[in-house]
Amino acid sequence: MDIKRFNLWALAWVIATALGCIVLARMELDRIRDAFETDARIVHRLLSQRASQQDAVMAMLTLLHSTNRAAQPGPRITSVYPQILKVQQREGDAVWPDAALSTAQTQSRQAGRAVLASIDFANGRFEILQAGVPASYAVQIDLSSMVPWDEWPMKPDHSPVRVTLAYQGQEFVLQPGRIVNQPWKFDFHKRLAADSQPFDVVAVRTAGWGDLPWLWMLGWTVLSAAALFALINALRQHAERRRAEELLRLGQVARLNTLGELAAGMAHELNQPLTAILANTQAASRLLNDEPPELATARDAMTHAVEQARRASDVVGRMRRIVERPEVSGQLQPVELQHAVRNALYLLEPECRRRNVTPVIASDDAKIRVRAEPVALEQIIHNLLTNALQALDKVPATERTLHIDLQMVAGFGTLTIRDSGPGIAADVLPRIFEPFFTTRSDNTGLGLGLSLCESLAGDMNGSLTAANHASRGAVFTLKLPLAESA
Amino acid sequence: MNTPLSPLIHLIDDDAAVRDSLALLISTVGLRVQPWASPPVFLAEFNRSGIGAIVLDVRMPGISGLTVLETLIAEGVDQPVIMLTGHGTVEMCRRAFKSGAAEFLEKPVDDQLLLDTLQSAVRLHVKSRERNQADRDARERFSQLSEREREVLGLIVAGLTNKEIGRALGVSPRTVETHRANLFVKLNAESLAQLIRHYATLVEATP
Numbered sequence: 132m133d134i135k136r137f138n139l140w141a142l143a144w145v146i147a148t149a150l151g152c153i154v155l156a157r158m159e160l161d162r163i164r165d166a167f168e169t170d171a172r173i174v175h176r177l178l179s180q181r182a183s184q185q186d187a188v189m190a191m192l193t194l195l196h197s198t199n200r201a202a203q204p205g206p207r208i209t210s211v212y213p214q215i216l217k218v219q220q221r222e223g224d225a226v227w228p229d230a231a232l233s234t235a236q237t238q239s240r241q242a243g244r245a246v247l248a249s250i251d252f253a254n255g256r257f258e259i260l261q262a263g264v265p266a267s268y269a270v271q272i273d274l275s276s277m278v279p280w281d282e283w284p285m286k287p288d289h290s291p292v293r294v295t296l297a298y299q300g301q302e303f304v305l306q307p308g309r310i311v312n313q314p315w316k317f318d319f320h321k322r323l324a325a326d327s328q329p330f331d332v333v334a335v336r337t338a339g340w341g342d343l344p345w346l347w348m349l350g351w352t353v354l355s356a357a358a359l360f361a362l363i364n365a366l367r368q369h370a371e372r373r374r375a376e377e378l379l380r381l382g383q384v385a386r387l388n389t390l391g392e393l394a395a396g397m398a399h400e401l402n403q404p405l406t407a408i409l410a411n412t413q414a415a416s417r418l419l420n421d422e423p424p425e426l427a428t429a430r431d432a433m434t435h436a437v438e439q440a441r442r443a444s445d446v447v448g449r450m451r452r453i454v455e456r457p458e459v460s461g462q463l464q465p466v467e468l469q470h471a472v473r474n475a476l477y478l479l480e481p482e483c484r485r486r487n488v489t490p491v492i493a494s495d496d497a498k499i500r501v502r503a504e505p506v507a508l509e510q511i512i513h514n515l516l517t518n519a520l521q522a523l524d525k526v527p528a529t530e531r532t533l534h535i536d537l538q539m540v541a542g543f544g545t546l547t548i549r550d551s552g553p554g555i556a557a558d559v560l561p562r563i564f565e566p567f568f569t570t571r572s573d574n575t576g577l578g579l580g581l582s583l584c585e586s587l588a589g590d591m592n593g594s595l596t597a598a599n600h601a602s603r604g605a606v607f608t609l610k611l612p613l614a615e616s617a
Numbered sequence: 618m619n620t621p622l623s624p625l626i627h628l629i630d631d632d633a634a635v636r637d638s639l640a641l642l643i644s645t646v647g648l649r650v651q652p653w654a655s656p657p658v659f660l661a662e663f664n665r666s667g668i669g670a671i672v673l674d675v676r677m678p679g680i681s682g683l684t685v686l687e688t689l690i691a692e693g694v695d696q697p698v699i700m701l702t703g704h705g706t707v708e709m710c711r712r713a714f715k716s717g718a719a720e721f722l723e724k725p726v727d728d729q730l731l732l733d734t735l736q737s738a739v740r741l742h743v744k745s746r747e748r749n750q751a752d753r754d755a756r757e758r759f760s761q762l763s764e765r766e767r768e769v770l771g772l773i774v775a776g777l778t779n780k781e782i783g784r785a786l787g788v789s790p791r792t793v794e795t796h797r798a799n800l801f802v803k804l805n806a807e808s809l810a811q812l813i814r815h816y817a818t819l820v821e822a823t824p
Contacts, residue, residue: 395704399676402703403632406725410638413728417645432641439634 151351171319171334173284182325189245193263214276219269235260245327252301296330313339404443411436465614468499475512494537501544501611522552546609624739625669670738675702690717697738769796
């Protein structure tokens with residue numbers, strides 16, 4: 132892979148990582164905000180309930196008023212409601228010691244409900260007053276005790292959320308939280324649902340870089356890199372496979388071209404001596420028929436014919452040396468038959484798919500290791516499979532089957548390839564392995580494939596046989612000696 | 618110039634064995650053969666006026682037989698050319714005939730076929746040479762006629778009688794008679810039929 136390609140992939144990875152991380156961070160921040168708002172609403176509801184409860188207590192105090200001092204509800208109230216620190220009462224319009232309470236009494240009377248009399252957030256206290264007949268009541272409430280900590284949705288000591296009650300610039304901290312200058316900030320403002328205690332519940336939550344889901348983001352980064360590598364690898368494998376197929380095809384074309392050149396050269400090289408032989412012998416024949424026969428010239432002509440016959444034979448010898456196959460018997464090595472079959476099928480997979488043929492492989496479980504030259508073996512299998520596929524072209528697609536059997540029989544590994552094609556004609560069968568024998572009428576084959584396969588099998592101390600199956604189709608059987616068990 | 622009865626076959630092939638054997642074969646039927654190993658030497662030296670034929674191998678190093686053929690035709694050589702090839706393709710064959718080859722034979726060539734081809738080629742060449750000679754002679758004689766004699770010849774060829782010719786030319790039939798006698802002498806004609814056969818085309822070609 133060149134640098135430019137690599138940079139492109141790296142860029143794709145960076146973009147995928149960045150987008151993924153942004154989405155993950157966004158999701159996490161949304162989750163934090165949702166949790167924060169839920170908690171804040173719970174806090175608001177809890178505090179509102181308490182405030183309403185306190186209003187109810189006030190109303191009750193005025194209703195249950197008793198002139199009997201001993202029956203005063205004050206002391207009992209403070210024990211039932213721990214947030215109520217002190218209860219004060221004044222009969223009628225008796226004067227309150229505190230001007231604020233007097234003012235509040237007037238307001239309460241006008242409003243007909245409890246009102247806030249004074250606040251002292253610095254000490255966490257406030258007073259509410261309910262004007263009544265015959266007596267008015269004022270209670271002092273402790274803010275901290277007012278909070279139902281057992282129902283509190285957060286851990287007051289650890290939660291990062293700051294919760295305060297605010298009223299006219301004063302502020303009482305219910306939960307300190309951790310508020311720092313950070314990029315994300317969520318807040319919540321809502322007044323308590325009790326007119327006598329119009330405090331704002333203020334909740335603030337900040338979120339910083341530390342709150343982002345770094346582990347998930349790291350995971351995503353690694354995952355996207357892995358996915359990208361897998362993709363690159365798959366693409367590269369695909370390309371390599373295509374290249375291999377192309378090379379194979381080119382190799383075949385090149386071989387055919389070479390053979391064509393060879394044939395043309397051979398034709399010329401042989402034609403010259405043949406022409407001379409024919410001309411010489413025919414001239415001699417004519418000279419001998421003359422009256423009287425020209426013996427001397429005829430003899431010369433025959434001598435020349437003999438020389439030319441030798442020349443032709445030299446040409447053939449030279450040609451054989453050129454095209455002679457390299458000796459394979461010296462390069463025999465243990466080869467796994469199953470592996471060779473898989474390789475050949477892999478290369479022919481597009482051919483099979485195109486013909487809608489699914490090869491059925493029946494094999495012993497054990498690996499069959501034969502002594503062979505790997506390239507020659509693959510060439511044989513490739514050739515046999517190609518022939519079978521071409522035979523299957525002649526029958527309808529639904530009737531096409533291709534069976535490949537692998538067996539170990541008496542010291543030999545056998546590979547049987549059976550197709551459901553038209554089989555081999557009776558007059559063809561005895562000649563099928565002859566060089567230059569072909570049944571193809573379209574001149575596409577040289578008729579050397581099977582001949583070569585048989586020679587190669589023989590060179591590897593094996594054999595290749597052809598037959599027709601009892602039901603239909605051709606059966607080719609390759610037998611190769613098993614490799615000595617290692 | 619060689620006599621037409623002794624035709625000469627020019628045999629051009631770079632392969633000595635082929636050249637010698639074909640030369641021997643051709644000589645067995647009494648034809649004279651001149652072998653050439655090199656096409657350029659042949660082109661430079663062979664006798665273009667002789668009677669005979671040319672046998673040319675297609676595949677030769679340096680200059681191909683087809684090129685030699687095209688050169689010969691371009692020069693107006695009238696000896697028939699027989700092409701020999703080891704592996705003739707249809708395309709090569711087509712090109713050879715288009716270029717003016719008389720025959721196209723494949724190696725190795727059967728003696729009877731080669732010799733028959735050569736003999737008929739030589740026969741054709743002799744005929745064409747003779748015809749050309751006769752044409753030249755006729756043209757020569759025709760050019761010696763006077764203007765008036767040509768007019769008379771034209772009318773004779775057209776099938777007019779002496780009387781009609783005299784009327785047409787405004788002369789007496791007797792004068793026509795004289796011209797006619799001169800015509801027969803000058804054109805070396807023995808009969809009216811011969812006169813018409815040999816000179817009709819020339820008369821028609823002359824305005």
